[in-house]
Amino acid sequence: MSNIDSVMPLIRHYYESNCSGGSLHIVLDDGNTGIDHVIFCLGYAKENNDKEGERLSSTLMAMSETEREEIYARYEEYYLGVNAEERYRP
Numbered sequence: 015m016s017n018i019d020s021v022m023p024l025i026r027h028y029y030e031s032n033c034s035g036g037s038l039h040i041v042l043d044d045g046n047t048g049i050d051h052v053i054f055c056l057g058y059a060k061e062n063n064d065k066e067g068e069r070l071s072s073t074l075m076a077m078s079e080t081e082r083e084e085i086y087a088r089y090e091e092y093y094l095g096v097n098a099e100e101r102y103r104p
Contacts, residue, residue: 037067047082
């Protein structure tokens with residue numbers, strides 16, 4: 015299982031109680047995948063006592079920007095809970 019595949023369930027779980035991406039909104043919803051954005055989200059999560067957001071930010075920090083970009087490309091999987099390929103299949 016890839017890093018991306020292993021983090022997708024964590025993001026889906028986070029969205030169950032943070033429908034707009036919570037402390038990670040700028041990364042998960044807006045696609046700002048640079049490390050500086052993830053670091054900002056970690057700080058924001060800490061300020062707001064968002065422990066799950068802290069863990070998820072730390073996980074994303076350990077990934078490459080390319081991996082974070084791929085996660086954002088799969089946005090519908092964690093936001094809607096569906097695979098985009100399945101959703102748009104004729």
